[in-house]
Structure formats: C-alpha cells, structure tokens
Amino acid sequence: MGVIAPSVIAVAKDGTHRFSKEVVEEITIRAGLGVEGDAHAGETVQHLSRVAVDPMQPNLRQIHLIHTELFDELRGKGYDIASGDLGENITTRGIDLLGLSRDTLLHIGESAVLRVTGLRNPCKQIENFRTGLLGEMVEKSPEGLIRKAGIMSVVVADGVIRAGDAICVEATGRGHIPLERV
Template sequence: MNGTVAAVCRNGEHEFSKPQHESITLLAGLGVEGDAHLGVTVKHRSRVARDPSQPNLRQVHLIHHELFDELAATGHTVQPGELGENITTSGIDLLGLPRGTLLHIGDHAVVEVTGLRNPCTQIDDFQPGLLKQVAHRDNEGTIIRKAGIMGIVATGGAIRPGDQVRAALPEPPHQPLERV
C-alpha cells in the first residue's frame, strides 16, 4: 500500500490550523520539529489538563487528501493544514490501516500509527457543520471518525511534498484503529 505526501504543515503555537511548509523534520520519539505538539508526553491541552504525564501518542497527525474532496461535495472547502494535520497524504487509505502500521515516508522517516484522531468542537468553529461530516454515527450507532490518524515518530527525517509513503503492516492479527 503506497501513496505520496501532498503537503506538510507545522505550527509552533496551539492554533487550530497549521501553515504549509516546503518541508518538515520528524524527530524520533518527539514529533514534528517546531510544532506545538512536539514532545514525549501529551501536548493537547485537554489531555494535559487530565494528566500531563501521559505518553504522547499524537506526535504526528496525518489526513488523506481524499477527505477534502469528500468534504467539498458537502459544501466545505478545506485545504491542507487547515484541520491541524502535519502531513496530508494522497493515494493511501490511512483510515483502513491497523494500529502499529509503520509508515515509511520519504528517504528516512518512519511513523508508527497509534490510532484515530478524535475531532473536537473546534472544527465547527473553523467551519460550521464540519464536525458532523468527519465524526458521525453509522446505522448501527458506531462512531465513524474520518479526521485522520495519529502516530509517533519511530525514525526521524525530513519530509517534503511529493515524497513516497509506504505502509508496512504489522504481523496479524491486526488491531483496528481506535481514538487516541
């Protein structure tokens, strides 16, 4: 399963969106250099308030560009970085990956997939009605989360738009993604 990097983003401030850059650097065990979520322990404000010593399983946020096309069909215009992701991919089914998948990105970087992003109400502050497009219940009542996946940096390296993304699945049995 292969794809490409469509955009890379980071923001040193705790703001909803992240500006695009020509490249970002992943630091092993920490996250994206220069990003507000960099660190061994949690950096998301709500999680820090609960327990600041929790491990940071959300060092890197990835979203598939195909989501933006889906959102456009519902009247929402979204560009890479606007939903707070660090890496926008194309051509790879991020949401279908099992937990523990290793994403080899570019020449050296490796991100281990830890789970699904759980979008919050800030997404509706960005664009009203967007939350129900990226997190809703199916006919059986199961919550469907489409706002991307989270991961930790296993191996650092620079990443640029156009870089290849290659998924290496873990040994079976595969564990489905859950919110982190």
C-alpha cells in the same frame, strides 16, 4: 484511472497551539518527539485538553495525518478545506489511513518512519473552524462511529518529509488491530 501510489501532498507545522497549521516546504521529524518546531512535539502529551488531565501521559499524537480524499468529499458538501486547515502535519493521497491497523509503520521519504497509534477524535474546534463541519467528520455505521478526522502517529525514525514523498505501508504481521481514538 489507475491506482494512485501513496504519497505526501503537503506538510505543515505551527509553533503555537492554534487549530490550523501553516503549510511549509518540509518538516523535520525526530524519533520519540514529533515535528521540530511544532507545538505538539514532545515525549509527553502536548494537546492542551489532555495536559490538563494528566501532563505525564505519553504523547501518542506526535504527528497528525489526514487523507486529501476527505477534502475532496467535503468539497462536494460545500466545505473548502486545504492542507493544514484541520491541524494536520501531513496530508496524504492514495492511502486508506482510516483502514490501517494500529502499529502499522509508514515509511516516508528517504528515512522517516511513523507508527500509527490511533484515530483523531473530531472535536468542537472543528465546528468552530467551519459551522456544520463537525457533523461531516463523524459518520454512524452498524459497527459504530466512523471518525474521519485522520489518524495519529508517533515518530520511530528521524527524517525530512516533503510534498511528493512516497509512503510505503508496512503491516505489523500481527493481524489487523482496528484504530481507536487516541
């Protein structure tokens, strides 16, 4: 089997603060804001738990990406997870999201550009969604915890993103900066 070219499998959004998002045909993203019509779009933090701490902190979680390879792994453990179920805006295939460097640029489709900010921290909502799932989203390694719940990013350039769009990874040129939770 050959190498799979990095691509978008599905896109999703939700105008309210629910855990899962609805898969849609396309999403429009806006620089500095996020997905049009999504509850997490904004220059300042929109995640309710973080708003409660400091509503003026910058929104480093405008776009949430998860790799569909995680869904494949979870399916093998008895969990049937579909795109949008874990609250992601973009489901990918063929890209090691968790291995990317902070500030990596992701060029998607014709004009969209995202800048990777960090890891999504698996939270209690995942356990509420499916009992036992939270334990599958965190793995212990000699280097510390591996958080598998995807990555977060901010929008650098406007664009429309659809399933099937190619993803081109652009390294920062500053060496690898490991992702931390944001």
